[in-house]
Amino acid sequence: MRQRAARDQQRLDSGAVTSPKDLEHLQSEIVSLARRQGDLEEVVLEIMERNEAARERVADLTDRVASVQTKVDDAAGRRSAATDEIDAEVERVRKEREVVAGSVPAELLALYDKLRAQQGGVGAAKLYQRRCEGCRLELNITELNEIRAAAADEVLRCENCRRILVRTADSGL
Numbered sequence: 001m002r003q004r005a006a007r008d009q010q011r012l013d014s015g016a017v018t019s020p021k022d023l024e025h026l027q028s029e030i031v032s033l034a035r036r037q038g039d040l041e042e043v044v045l046e047i048m049e050r051n052e053a054a055r056e057r058v059a060d061l062t063d064r065v066a067s068v069q070t071k072v073d074d075a076a077g078r079r080s081a082a083t084d085e086i087d088a089e090v091e092r093v094r095k096e097r098e099v100v101a102g103s104v105p106a107e108l109l110a111l112y113d114k115l116r117a118q119q120g121g122v123g124a125a126k127l128y129q130r131r132c133e134g135c136r137l138e139l140n141i142t143e144l145n146e147i148r149a150a151a152a153d154e155v156l157r158c159e160n161c162r163r164i165l166v167r168t169a170d171s172g173l
């Protein structure tokens with residue numbers, strides 16, 4: 001279009017076109033072409049502006065994705081560290097239990113394991129201030145008297161939950 005306008009202008013300037021009608025026609029074509037060029041330049045400008053805005057948005061979103069990814073990586077790292085810690089703790093407790101279990105008579109250990117399976121993972125409970133720490137029920141006077149009379153190495157059971165009762169200095173006996 002620009003070429004065509006230039007060609008028209010050249011023809012006009014050269015003086016080759018002499019008829020008034022042709023001259024008028026040529027001039028009006030030049031004006032019309034200039035107007036259309038102006039319109040197209042506006043469209044190009046608008047497209048460039050929109051393109052720039054889109055680029056900025058892409059850059060912004062890319063930054064945000066990177067920021068979220070950093071947080072995800074950080075959380076994954078912390079989760080992994082926590083898992084390692086828990087695994088180590090499980091292993092430590094398992095070894096401790098092995099040592100303790102080795103010192104408990106086989107029959108008592110079998111009873112404890114059976115009760116533990118039946119009672120939600122707790123096979124033995126402390127007798128604390130006359131209360132069974134397993135089921136939280138207070139023992140009655142008869143039960144307490146029986147416990148008081150029992151030998152120190154006798155295996156005692158809670159009458160309510162059947163767990164093994166462990167006597168301590170805080171048992172309230």
Ligand SMILES: [Zn+2]
Binds near residue numbers: 135
């Ligand atoms: Zn109990």
